Amino acid sequence: MQAIIKIGSSQFLVTPGQEILVSLLPDKPESSLTIKEILVIISDHQTRVGNPYLADVKVLASVIKHEPGQKIRISTYKAKSRYRKTRGFRPRYTRLRIDDIKEAKSVKRA
Numbered sequence: 001m002q003a004i005i006k007i008g009s010s011q012f013l014v015t016p017g018q019e020i021l022v023s024l025l026p027d028k029p030e031s032s033l034t035i036k037e038i039l040v041i042i043s044d045h046q047t048r049v050g051n052p053y054l055a056d057v058k059v060l061a062s063v064i065k066h067e068p069g070q071k072i073r074i075s076t077y078k079a080k081s082r083y084r085k086t087r088g089f090r091p092r093y094t095r096l097r098i099d100d101i102k103e104a105k106s107v108k109r110a
Contacts, residue, residue, distance in 0.1 A: 025063065025094040027094070032061070033060075041101070060101075061097060061098050064095040067095060068091070068092055071088055072088055074086070
């Protein structure tokens with residue numbers, strides 16, 4: 001089973017057991033997280049698309065650790081004026097492990 005989830009402004013295609021890097025979340029490492037913004041769920045026999053989200057589906061994830069990304073260097077200069085500046089930063093990421101994709105059983109009404 002696969003799902004497309006939305007975390008912040010990014011979307012990820014996830015399966016149970018997968019690890020993903022997302023932008024920094026305020027949750028502490030070794031904590032669990034429930035993601036309710038599910039856009040699409042893909043199972044063996046059907047595909048369901050939300051409008052905009054699926055209400056009866058949630059993804060359970062665990063926060064593994066917070067880690068820095070690669071250093072990004074930013075250089076600016078102005079021609080013919082000896083003006084040069086170099087700045088940089090390291091973005092912070094959170095590594096998540098997708099534990100399970102839970103789908104509520106639909107009840108048929110008569």
